[in-house]
Amino acid sequence: MSAVVSLSNVHKQFGSLKVLDGVSFEVGRGEVAAIIGQSGSGKSTVLRCINALETIQQGTIDVCGHALHDASLNRRALHLDVGIVFQSYNLFPHLTVEQNIMLAPVSVKSIPKKQARELAREVLTRVGMEAKAENYPEQLSGGQQQRVAIARSLAMSPKLMLFDEVTSALDPQLTGEVLRVMEDLARGGMTMILVTHEMAFARKVASKVIYMHQGKVWETGSGDMLDQPKTAELRNFVGGVSHDRAEASV
Amino acid sequence: MTYHFDFSALLPYWPEFARGIWLTLQLSAISTVLGFVLGTLCAIGRADGSRWVKWLVAIYVEAIRNTPLLVQVFIIYFGIATLGLHVSANLAAVIALVINVGAYTCEIVRAGIESVHKSQIEAAECLGLSRVQTYWHVVLRPAIERVYPAVTSQYVLLMLASSITSQISAEELTAVANRIQSDTFRAFETYIVTGVLYLLLSLVVRICLWLFGLAVFVRRRKLGTAI
Amino acid sequence: MPTFSLVHLEFLLTAAQWTIGLSIAAFVGGGLVGFVVALARISDLRVLRIAATVYIQLVQGTPLLILLFAIYFGIALLGYTNLPPLIAASAGLIIYSSGFLAEIWRGCIDSVPKTQWQAAECLALTRWQRMVKVILPQAARIATAPTVGFLVQIVKNTSLASVVGFVELAQAGKLINNSIYEPFTVFMIVALIYFAICFPLSTWSRSLERKLNVGRR
Numbered sequence: 023m024s025a026v027v028s029l030s031n032v033h034k035q036f037g038s039l040k041v042l043d044g045v046s047f048e049v050g051r052g053e054v055a056a057i058i059g060q061s062g063s064g065k066s067t068v069l070r071c072i073n074a075l076e077t078i079q080q081g082t083i084d085v086c087g088h089a090l091h092d093a094s095l096n097r098r099a100l101h102l103d104v105g106i107v108f109q110s111y112n113l114f115p116h117l118t119v120e121q122n123i124m125l126a127p128v129s130v131k132s133i134p135k136k137q138a139r140e141l142a143r144e145v146l147t148r149v150g151m152e153a154k155a156e157n158y159p160e161q162l163s164g165g166q167q168q169r170v171a172i173a174r175s176l177a178m179s180p181k182l183m184l185f186d187e188v189t190s191a192l193d194p195q196l197t198g199e200v201l202r203v204m205e206d207l208a209r210g211g212m213t214m215i216l217v218t219h220e221m222a223f224a225r226k227v228a229s230k231v232i233y234m235h236q237g238k239v240w241e242t243g244s245g246d247m248l249d250q251p252k253t254a255e256l257r258n259f260v261g262g263v264s265h266d267r268a269e270a271s272v
Numbered sequence: 273m274t275y276h277f278d279f280s281a282l283l284p285y286w287p288e289f290a291r292g293i294w295l296t297l298q299l300s301a302i303s304t305v306l307g308f309v310l311g312t313l314c315a316i317g318r319a320d321g322s323r324w325v326k327w328l329v330a331i332y333v334e335a336i337r338n339t340p341l342l343v344q345v346f347i348i349y350f351g352i353a354t355l356g357l358h359v360s361a362n363l364a365a366v367i368a369l370v371i372n373v374g375a376y377t378c379e380i381v382r383a384g385i386e387s388v389h390k391s392q393i394e395a396a397e398c399l400g401l402s403r404v405q406t407y408w409h410v411v412l413r414p415a416i417e418r419v420y421p422a423v424t425s426q427y428v429l430l431m432l433a434s435s436i437t438s439q440i441s442a443e444e445l446t447a448v449a450n451r452i453q454s455d456t457f458r459a460f461e462t463y464i465v466t467g468v469l470y471l472l473l474s475l476v477v478r479i480c481l482w483l484f485g486l487a488v489f490v491r492r493r494k495l496g497t498a499i
Numbered sequence: 500m501p502t503f504s505l506v507h508l509e510f511l512l513t514a515a516q517w518t519i520g521l522s523i524a525a526f527v528g529g530g531l532v533g534f535v536v537a538l539a540r541i542s543d544l545r546v547l548r549i550a551a552t553v554y555i556q557l558v559q560g561t562p563l564l565i566l567l568f569a570i571y572f573g574i575a576l577l578g579y580t581n582l583p584p585l586i587a588a589s590a591g592l593i594i595y596s597s598g599f600l601a602e603i604w605r606g607c608i609d610s611v612p613k614t615q616w617q618a619a620e621c622l623a624l625t626r627w628q629r630m631v632k633v634i635l636p637q638a639a640r641i642a643t644a645p646t647v648g649f650l651v652q653i654v655k656n657t658s659l660a661s662v663v664g665f666v667e668l669a670q671a672g673k674l675i676n677n678s679i680y681e682p683f684t685v686f687m688i689v690a691l692i693y694f695a696i697c698f699p700l701s702t703w704s705r706s707l708e709r710k711l712n713v714g715r716r
Contacts, residue, residue, distance in 0.1 A: 073398060101400040112395035115499055116414040116491055125409060126399035158491055178399060338651065338697035339690045340658035342669055347690060350682030435562035436659070446564055459572035463565055471560040 025050050025084075026182055026213045027072060032081035034067060041067045042078070043237035049230065054214045056228035058221070060259065064237040065217045069186050072215065073106050086181050102130070105175030106184040109191050111167045113159040113174070119146070120155040123174045131178075145173040149203045165196030169203055176207075183207065185216035221248060221260065233259065281456045282465055292448030293469060299362065299444050300431040300477075303369035307430070308423070310370060311377025312416075316407070318378060319385040329378065336375035341436050344368050349440045365437035365444075373430050380422045384415030417489045418499045424481040428474045435470070445469065503684050507675050514671030515692050521667060522654045524589045529596025529653070536601035538630075541608060551601065558598025563659055567591040571663040588660035588667075596653055603649060607642040608634060644707035651697045651704070658693075668692060 025048040034042040041064050049055045057065045070076045071083060074090050074097055083090040086103040114122050123142040127133040133141070146152040149169040159167055168188055175183060185204065189197040201223050208214055208227050218224055224231055225245040233241045235255050241247060251257040282289075318329040336344065348371070349364040359367075388411045396406040416423075438446035445466060453462035486493045539551035558566070570591045574582055611634050619629040661670035672689040676682045 075394065075398070097397075098400055098402065101398050104398075106398045108391065108395065110391060112391045114392065114395075114410055114414070116417055118491075126401060129405045129409065130400040130402075158495060160495070160497070174399070334698065334701070335690075335694065338655075338701055339693045340655040340669060342658040343672070343686055343690050343693060346669075346672070346682065346686045350676075350686065354683045432560075432562040435564045438564070439662075446562065449565070449568075453572075460569065460576055463569040463572060467557075467561040467565045467569060470562055470565060471557065474560045 026053075026086055027215065028082075028084045029068070029072070030082045032068070032071065032078050032083060034064075034071060034076065034078045041237055042071070045081070045234075045237070045239055047232055047239055047242060049213065049215055051213055052211045053230055054208045054228045055216070055230040055232060056224035057215065057217045057232045057234060058219070058224060058259070059234035059240075063234040065234045066186055068234070069106075069184050069215065069217050073104050073184055074100055098130075102178060103181045104184060105178060105180035105182070106186065107168070107171050107175055107188050109187045111159075111164070111171045111191075113167055113171055115159050117158075118155065119151065119157055119159070119162070119170050122159070122170065123177045126174070126178055141177055142173075145176045146170070148176065148206070149173045150199070163196060164192045165199045168192065168196075168200045172200075172203055172207075182213045182215070185214065185218070187217050187219065189218070189220060224248070235259075277461060278458060279461050279465065281458050282452065282461055285452050285456070288448050288452060289445075289465070289469060292445035293473060295443050295448075296431065296434055296445040296473065297477075299365060299369070299434050299437070299442070300427070303366050303373060303430060303434070304427045306366070306370045307373035308377055310374035312381050312412075314374060314378035315381035315385055316412075319382050320407075333375045333378055336372055341368070341372055341433055342439060344372055345437060345440055361437070361440045361442040364440060365434070365442035368437070369430060369434060372433070373426060376426050377423065380419050380426065381415060384419035385411055387418060388415055414499050417492065420485050420489065424478065424485070427481065428477055431474060431477055432470060445473075503675070503679060503681055503688070507679070507685075508688070510675060511668060511671050511689060511692060514666055514668045515696070517665070518654065518657050518667040518693075519696065521585070521588060521592065521657045521660060521665070522650070525592035525596045525653050525657070526650055528589065528593035529600055532593060532597035533600030533604065536597055537604040537608065540601060540605045543626075555598050555602050558595060559602065563591070563595050563656055564662060566595055567659060567663055570594070584660070584663050584665035587663040588657075588665040591663065592653065592656060592660065595656065596649075599649060599652070600646065603645050604638065604642055607645070608638040610641055611637045641711065644704050644711055647700060647704040647707060651700045654697055654700070655693065 027049040029048070030046050032042050032045040033040075043064075045064070045068055047055075057068065059065045067076060071078055071090070072085055074095065078091060081091065085100065088095060088100045088103070090100070113119075114125070117125065120139065120142050123145060124135070124138040127138045127141060128135060143152055143155065146155055149172055151166060151169050151173060154162060154166065154170070159170070162170065171188075172183075188204075189200050192200065197220070201220065204214070204216070204223075205227050216224075216228075225248055228245055231243060231245055231247055232239055233247075233256050241251070241253055241256050247256075248260050251260055314329045314332065317325045318333075321329070345365065345368040348368040349359075349361065352359050352364060352367075392410050393406055396410040397403075401409065434444055435446040437444060438450060441447060449462050449466040453459040456462065492498070536551050536554055539547040540555070542548055542551075567588070571587045574587055574590070615633055615637065616629065619633040624632065657667050658669035660667050661673065666674070668689055672685050676685045679685070
């Protein structure tokens with residue numbers, strides 16, 4: 023069984039700045055991969071490359087059977103297979119929650135409106151937001167908006183879901199509701215790649231943890247890797263994060 | 273020398289005034305709708321078009337904004353006649369008004385388009401929407417909602433500016449007033465009454481456009497806030 | 500039939516000088532009246548506020564053409580039947596400009612943060628001192644760009660002064676056209692001359708706007 027996502031020796035630079043320096047990893051079906059690392063390590067860029075939001079200069083990326091390094095890539099077909107949730111939710115402010123979710127199924131898959139509405143209710147129930155279907159995004163909290171954003175992606179039945187630091191912009195008390203939804207998805211067998219700072223979540227839910235540093239994959243392993251770091255950089259990174267958390271709990 | 277104001281001399285002319293109001297409304301309404309379409313297309317071109325489209329629209333906009341409407345009306349009216357085509361004064365008036373208001377609408381809508389954040393477009397594309405679908409659902413719709421108040425102001429101004437077309441004998445309220453005053457020799461009273469009529473018209477048009485906005489922009493009606 | 504020649508161009512350029520002159524008169528006169536109206540608009544006295552609002556709404560809600568006609572014939576009624584067109588045209592444009600400038604400037608005064616008013620009050624300045632020393636200088640800075648922008652409107656609106664018999668650029672074009680009948684050529688050149696006057700002002704207004712936004716941040 024081939025991997026859902028396969029990166030091989032990916033290099034990317036922005037102008038003269040080298041952001042990805044020979045990145046290779048694989049994510050299989052049903053796996054949950056967490057990418058961790060400092061800002062500037064390239065983790066968000068690698069996620070954006072997996073969804074063809076950025077182009078690469080060298081290497082290969084295969085996602086759900088699409089070859090991203092190929093010039094003849096059909097981007098729309100790729101986007102139908104891959105869902106992405108952004109740090110700033112990016113909900114459409116002029117549409118209600120329900121309309122936000124229905125827009126793509128109706129416009130892209132030509133699903134009739136009645137059916138699309140049922141689909142919207144279904145995914146909203148999955149994320150616990152069915153009561154807010156008629157509300158507009160500005161009436162919701164950050165956590166609620168993010169859950170709607172997840173539902174919006176789910177409505178297109180993607181084979182792979184990407185999460186780009188989706189809790190980083192939220193107040194601490196709101197991250198829990200979003201992480202619970204993501205854990206549910208993982209348990210349901212969705213293939214997921216998340217860029218995250220939530221170490222506890224990564225340890226608990228991820229089947230593979232990828233630590234990136236200076237544009238390279240520095241260490242990979244299961245969640246236990248965070249307790250037994252092999253390299254000094256990962257040791258410092260984890261130590262720094264748990265140090266902050268220890269201080270916060272005081 | 274004392275002057276006796278005699279507004280009653282104008283009373284028998286109220287059907288003429290009414291006709292003038294109706295003609296002005298028609299002229300403005302047609303020019304408004306067509307001007308909006310033209311302006312929006314130009315705004316899209318200037319915001320997201322190729323380099324030469326951007327240049328062409330910029331030249332068009334600057335030419336219109338830096339020359340008087342009166343001169344534009346003359347150029348179009350006489351220019352068309354020079355080409356050998358015979359157009360009525362009213363048709364020439366509509367063309368001139370559409371071209372004029374198109375330029376101003378272009379800038380207003382363009383500001384709205386450019387205020388839509390890039391991340392919105394990214395989110396739409398990642399859901400699989402095509403470029404056209406993204407542009408319509410995620411860029412144009414909120415942009416127009418956002419600039420609607422400015423657009424309505426433009427159209428009230430258009431209605432007032434339509435009085436200029438009387439100079440090429442287009443049929444509208446000012447032309448009617450000119451005729452009435454030459455009939456009654458009550459020029460001052462005629463123009464006072466006409467001024468008041470325009471005032472009332474602009475009020476009515478403003479209210480109608482506001483109601484139209486409430487009907488179309490559901491979000492604004494429900495939430496009472498701007499995007 | 501003669502064609503458009505240098506003589507005609509000279510005539511147009513002379514008329515353009517009158518256009519510029521009338522614009523300046525309208526701007527200065529309209530500015531003075533508009534300033535008073537703007538102050539009335541934000542006055543503590545309700546009567547003044549209402550009067551100013553009514554004046555602004557009246558001026559902004561009527562076409563300039565109608566205003567010019569009304570003033571022209573109104574002045575004739577008062578007995579001044581041989582009034583120079585320049586006076587009638589100036590009066591009309593001054594009233595028109597004052598209505599718009601008053602509103603522009605009121606907006607600029609309003610956009611000076613309320614905290615500035617409060618700070619000035621806490622320094623025990625009288626209302627007049629507050630206005631002159633603290634608020635107006637800041638409002639003036641904000642007002643520069645839109646005021647220059649409105650100057651462009653004034654120049655364009657002088658084209659209507661022909662209805663009161665004033666010979667400015669547009670009227671000069673009509674006169675030339677009546678003798679040589681080449682309307683397209685004549686009015687294109689007229690348009691170019693207007694463009695030459697207005698475009699630099701528009702550009703200046705835009706650059707002022709940019710500089711101001713940078714300064715405010």
